[in-house]
Amino acid sequence: MDKPVIIGNATLYLGNALELRERFPVDGAIIADPPYGVKLKTAYGNRKGAHPMLQDASRDFAPVIGDDGPFDPAPWLAFPVVILWGANHYCHKLPGKPHWLIWDKREGTGSDDNADVEMAWTNLKGPARMHRQLWRGICRRGEENISGGAWRVHPTQKPVELMRWCINQAGKPPLVIDPYMGSGSTGVAAMQAGSAFIGSELDPAYFQVACERIENAQRQARMFA
Secondary structure: OOOOEEEOOEEEEEOOHHHHHHHOOOOOEEEEOOOOOOOOOOOOOOOOOOOHHHOOOOOOOOOOOOOOOOOOOHHHOOOOEEEEEOHHHOHHHOOOOOOOEEEEOOOOOOOOOOOOEEEEEEOOOOOOEEEEOOEEOOEEOOHHHHHHOOOOOOOOOOOHHHHHHHHHHOOOOOEEEEOOOOOOHHHHHHHHHOOEEEEEEOOHHHHHHHHHHHHHHHHHHHHHO
8 A cells, every 4th residue: 555544643554564664753662463473373264355343252363464484573673662572482583681571361360272471572671561461262351352352353462451551661652653553452552542653554354443443542532532
């Protein structure tokens, strides 16, 4: 897409993040959950072409583009603030830093076949920090649990509350950039935090969902204002 979609103070690109990198201001804060080559197995096919937001909690998800190969964080490391989730999968490509962010997804419930936590590498100063928010199957704490979890529209979707916490950890930067925005949780969090947002997404269906979620967040912000 040559021209971005502008929604209030959000600028959204449909396209490849690496090809769009020159359009991202160098003073922005990178806060992202990139695909990192875990080859996530998602069921899809019998609802192909359906708008993901119209599906219920038992929906099938399209595969995440780029998740079939390793992730290279190098293009993003020069930005002044960087938070990259899933970094334990590619930490050998990152500088050693102490301020990791940990997301406790169990909140005291037992373990299962999936990870108890997720980890984000940052270039921030200070000690490691932890966010606790239940997020396992249909058991999720947060605004995404509306209507029995109907707002989970992406297989690796992060909670808005988690991404808002990341923005706070980063010092509430005036501009947040998510080159791999998926369904737009980082953008929604940026709208709630009062930050401008730039995001890009390669999958047209998820891009549409992100646009709608961010537009809804803008609308709610105007109502409260």
